[in-house]
Amino acid sequence: MALVRKVYNLLFKRTSTFALSIVVGAVVFERVFDQAGDMIFEHINHGKLWKHIKHNYEIKQDE
Structure with missing residues (x-):
């Protein structure tokens, strides 16, 4: 439950961060x-x- 609470407080508590x-x-x-x-x-x-x-289709040119 501590992880859920931390995620909630970090991301979902404020509308802007959500x-x-x-x-x-x-x-x-x-x-x-x-x-x-x-x-x-x-x-x-x-x-x-x-x-x-x-x-297979390219023509090789000699310089």
Whole structure:
């Protein structure tokens, strides 16, 4: 119960800190969700994306 009381006093007691914690939590969640989605997409499509196969189509130029 001491942890719940500390979290309440730190984040939820005042409206301003409550709103700020919601905004920060939403931004962090969006960033983590986006990164996880990109990782899953790249894992599923490994070898099919342009960055994986572009070396097959690039023309090498001699200097």
